[in-house]
Amino acid sequence: MINDVVPQKEGKxxxxxxxxxxxxxxxHRWQLVATRPVPEGGRAAADELARTIAMEYVPxxxxxxxxxxxxxxVFRAVDGSWLVEVTGKDDKRIxxxxxxxxLxxxxxxxRTRETLADRWRRLLG
Structure with a gap:
């Protein structure tokens, strides 16, 4: 079950x-290629870092x-996310x-501390 309750303490x-x-x-197949932490400043600082990355990141x-x-x-979506199209010298667009x-x-x-005997019992019933 997913709990969508807003946390009491702001996360990172x-x-x-x-x-x-x-x-x-x-x-389009996507892969998470980087996670950049925001050390301080909360959401406003995260938004500023996202803008900087959108303007400078080269895949x-x-x-x-x-x-x-x-x-x-560089496109900013209504939800505050960014979509960036980057094209290099070979005209390949990413x-x-x-x-x-x-977070x-x-x-x-x-790691569970399962012994070999415990594992055999679990597997064989």
Whole structure:
């Protein structure tokens, strides 16, 4: 069950960067390529960082010369996210999504201490 209750304490704000992984296909396939934490300043600081990333981020799939600046179209969606089209010297276009997100839960991996005998009992019933 999903609990959409607003947390009592504000979580950590991050900016998520997604990029197309298969730009040749008509169904856009996306991959999370970066998560940039916002150390302080809350949502306003996250929004400013997202704007900066939208204006400057160059996906690794875009080919540019060492001193070149790729072509870029930057769109801000109604929800505050950004859609960026970046084109390199080979005219290959890559779409990126830049999104604000609040990290409201984080859990580290917990390894169970199951013995080999316990595992066999569980598997064999």
């Amino acid at each position: 704000w991050v900016v998520l960067v997604e990029a197309e992984t298969c730009p040749a296909y008509e169904d 690794k799939e875009v080919s540019v010369g060492p001193e070149d600046t790729p072509a870029r179209k 779409l990126c999504r830049i999104t604000l997100a609040e 409201v839960h984080e859990q580290t991996y917990l």
